[in-house]
Amino acid sequence: MTDDGWFANCEPGDVDGAAVAVRDGSASEPADWPARAVDAGFAPDEDAYYDALHEATVAAARAEAVERERADDQQLVHAVRAMDDCARTANELAERAAEWAGALFDVSGGGVDLAARVAERDAETPAEERAISLAERVVELDAEAEDLRGFIEQQAPTVAPNLASMAGPVLAARLVSLAGSLETLAKKPSGTVQVLGAEDALFAHLRGRASSPKHGIIYTHEYVRGTHPEHRGSAARALAGKLSIAARIDHYSGEPKPEIEAELDDRIATIRARTGDELPDDAGGDDGGAGE
Amino acid sequence: MTDAPAPEDATLPEGLARRDFGDGETLATQGSPVGPEATDGDWRAWDASRSKLAATYAVGLDPGLTADATVLYLGAAAGTTASHVADVAGATYAVEFAPRPVRDLCRVADDRDRLFPLLADARKPESYAHVVEADCDLLVQDVATRGQADVALRNRRFLADDGRLALAIKARSEDVTDDPSDVFDAVLADLREGYEVLETASLEPYHDDHLAVVARPH
Ligand SMILES: C[S@@+](CC[C@H](N)C(=O)[O-])C[C@H]1O[C@@H](n2cnc3c(N)ncnc32)[C@H](O)[C@@H]1O
Numbered sequence: 001m002t003d004d005g006w007f008a009n010c011e012p013g014d015v016d017g018a019a020v021a022v023r024d025g026s027a028s029e030p031a032d033w034p035a036r037a038v039d040a041g042f043a044p045d046e047d048a049y050y051d052a053l054h055e056a057t058v059a060a061a062r063a064e065a066v067e068r069e070r071a072d073d074q075q076l077v078h079a080v081r082a083m084d085d086c087a088r089t090a091n092e093l094a095e096r097a098a099e100w101a102g103a104l105f106d107v108s109g110g111g112v113d114l115a116a117r118v119a120e121r122d123a124e125t126p127a128e129e130r131a132i133s134l135a136e137r138v139v140e141l142d143a144e145a146e147d148l149r150g151f152i153e154q155q156a157p158t159v160a161p162n163l164a165s166m167a168g169p170v171l172a173a174r175l176v177s178l179a180g181s182l183e184t185l186a187k188k189p190s191g192t193v194q195v196l197g198a199e200d201a202l203f204a205h206l207r208g209r210a211s212s213p214k215h216g217i218i219y220t221h222e223y224v225r226g227t228h229p230e231h232r233g234s235a236a237r238a239l240a241g242k243l244s245i246a247a248r249i250d251h252y253s254g255e256p257k258p259e260i261e262a263e264l265d266d267r268i269a270t271i272r273a274r275t276g277d278e279l280p281d282d283a284g285g286d287d288g289g290a291g292e
Numbered sequence: 293m294t295d296a297p298a299p300e301d302a303t304l305p306e307g308l309a310r311r312d313f314g315d316g317e318t319l320a321t322q323g324s325p326v327g328p329e330a331t332d333g334d335w336r337a338w339d340a341s342r343s344k345l346a347a348t349y350a351v352g353l354d355p356g357l358t359a360d361a362t363v364l365y366l367g368a369a370a371g372t373t374a375s376h377v378a379d380v381a382g383a384t385y386a387v388e389f390a391p392r393p394v395r396d397l398c399r400v401a402d403d404r405d406r407l408f409p410l411l412a413d414a415r416k417p418e419s420y421a422h423v424v425e426a427d428c429d430l431l432v433q434d435v436a437t438r439g440q441a442d443v444a445l446r447n448r449r450f451l452a453d454d455g456r457l458a459l460a461i462k463a464r465s466e467d468v469t470d471d472p473s474d475v476f477d478a479v480l481a482d483l484r485e486g487y488e489v490l491e492t493a494s495l496e497p498y499h500d501d502h503l504a505v506v507a508r509p510h
Contacts (some may be wrong), residue, residue: 006422022410025421029448034425050383056407057423061409062398068391068411158392197432254392 002026005033006043006056007049018056023064024292068199073182076152080173081149090141097138112142161254162246166261167221174217175243186244186251193219193247194240218243223268231271232241238267304349306359307380313337319346323379324403326372330499334396336376340498343373344388344434344460347498348350356456362428364450366414366443367435369393370409371400372503376408377432385424389413415444417450427452433459438466441482444507448486451509457487472501483507 002008006021021132043049090112099112101118104127108114113140123129149170156169160182163173178196179185186192197217215224215236227235242264249257304310304319311320313330319338327493340350348355354418358362360382368374368386378384378401386401387410388394394411401407412420414435428450435443440461451457461479463472480489488508495502 002422003421022423025422026420028418030421030424030426032426033423050406053408053423054401057408057410058398058401061394061401061411064400064411065391065394073389158390161392240457254395 003028003031005031005036007033007037007040007052010042011116012042012052014054014067017286018052019060019063022056022060029139053113069159070181070183072155073176076155076159076173077177077181079148079152079155079218080170080177083152084144085147086141086148090138090145093134093141094138096133097135101135104128104131112138115139115142137186158248160247161256162249162260163243165256165258166264167218167243171217171220174220175247178217182247182251186247188235188243190244193244225265227268227272231274235268235269238264242267305357305380309335309356311335311337319349319376321376321379323375326375326400335377335499336379338373338376342504344375344495344499344504345373345377345432345458347495347502348458348460348493348504348506350498351493351504352363353445353493353504354456355459355504355506356430358429361430362425363426363430363432364428364447366431366433366447367437368397370396370407370432371409373432373434374407374432375400378404381430383425384404384408385410385420386455387412387414387420387426405438415439415446417446421449424450426450427455429455431455431457433457435460436465438500439487440465442478445486453509457509458503459500459505459507461482461503461505463503472503476503479503480505484510 004027006025007018010021034049035048038045038188043052085123094111094115097115097118100115101107105118105121107118115135118132118135119139121128121132123132151223152173153169156164156172160172160176163175167175175193175196176182176185176195179188188262195213198213198215214233218224218236218239224232224236224238242260245260249255307318307321310317311332313320313332315330318340319456320332320335321338322334323336324379325331325336329339337468338346340347345355345357357377357380359380363381363384364378365374365377367382367385368388369390371386374384374386374397382417383406385408388397391411394409398411401409410420410423414433429452430448431444433440433444433447434464437443440458441457444457444459463470464477466475466479480492483489483505486509488509488510489505491506493504496503
């Protein structure tokens with residue numbers, strides 16, 4: 001840390017250099033920088049100093065905000081992938097743990113629930129110790145998945161407020177993850193957003209082996225899943241259209257625009273009204289969505 | 293706000309006025325508009341329910357904003373309040389650490405050549421002490437984060453000896469479960485390590501569970 005002002009090594013007129021100095025610099029104590037800059041010959045007078053400072057601070061803040069936001073969407077991508085890995089691994093290991101526990105103890109059932117019960121037991125033999133320890137790992141992995149979900153729920157609304165509000169934070173994070181970043185998601189046509197996550201089905205279709213997929217991961221949204229199968233294609237198209245717009249607004253401006261969500265709500269109501277849709281049995285789910 | 297307490301008639305500095313935008317009197321400043329707000333010519337309504345500093349005036353405290361004051365503003369968010377401050381005062385340094393609102397803050401600063409946005413953490417004053425000048429006249433703090441007294445103490449170094457701190461304490465940021473008045477007492481006690489507290493007032497009905505504090509360094 002130096003005791004110099006931001007302008008110490010700046011050429012007058014070099015805005016980029018000045019912005020870097022503002023961003024990366026530091027000082028232990030403030031000083032009368034305007035007077036010092038004038039004394040040092042950086043600026044002819046205080047007004048000129050403030051003009052240069054204005055240019056430098058706005059450029060620095062703008063560039064850093066964009067950079068930091070990019071970095072934030074990547075944290076979301078890591079988090080949602082890690083959450084899925086933890087949940088999947090917890091389920092796989094739970095099966096193994098259940099099989100082992102079933103051989104040692106008088107227990108029934110399976111999954112993380114069983115693992116949680118096994119983890120409570122006291123081991124009496126080395127084998128029991130291992131089986132119980134394995135069950136504990138299952139419980140921990142499952143808890144980690146939940147914590148990751150909490151992080152996503154908290155983070156997605158800052159990274160992509162409109163998308164998170166319309167899709168729900170977890171689905172928003174999945175879409176960003178499938179696209180790779182908020183920027184690439186924002187640049188995809190809505191037809192692509194509609195089938196993101198259905199790549200396998202899409203390839204099968206392109207090879208002539210299946211009908212074209214009507215939806216990818218957005219299937220988890222209540223507006224698709226909760227719409228009568230006959231109209232799911234329309235619902236998926238409407239949803240994907242609005243989600244693409246949301247992703248673009250989030251990437252380019254970040255301002256909340258509740259009217260788009262309202263338009264989507266209307267559109268879905270219209271689609272569902274066509275047959276007086278009742279929700280089919282499999283409606284609702286765990287991935288969050290506007291309806292939850 | 294129609295049933296708000298009548299503002300005490302603290303004399304307002306140059307650049308700040310009370311005007312009627314069709315919905316009773318509110319504070320107003322002159323400058324280019326920011327977001328959805330009532331305007332009248334180049335006067336912009338400064339809404340007490342959207343700004344803790346405007347509410348500080350509305351409940352009868354004088355935060356010490358003056359024309360040509362040099363101001364350090366902590367927790368600028370998208371710049372709603374900072375824009376009014378910059379339209380009244382002189383050099384205004386606006387610190388905000390969340391990247392998203394900083395984009396808006398930059399747009400607000402585009403129209404204001406003495407508003408300097410800084411993407412920085414107010415708990416780390418060294419990270420902007422090479423930019424923000426010493427002897428500021430006013431330190432405005434609205435950070436809504438844990439450790440609000442600590443932030444004010446760390447940033448005391450930017451204030452002139454006769455400068456003012458205008459702080460809005462949000463009780464829930466310190467502790468969601470504690471009684472707000474206990475939280476306020478604790479924050480004020482910490483604050484007194486570096487400041488003499490001149491006035492305090494609740495910001496109800498404009499902002500729930502917020503206390504406005506005007507203080508000076510000692
Ligand atoms: C209540 S908002 C401020 C609203 C703003 N003063 C206005 O009236 O327009 C609080 C802001 O403080 C910011 N904040 C919280 N902790 C901070 C810190 N340590 N450093 C800088 N900003 C912080 C938050 O990101 C948020 O934008």
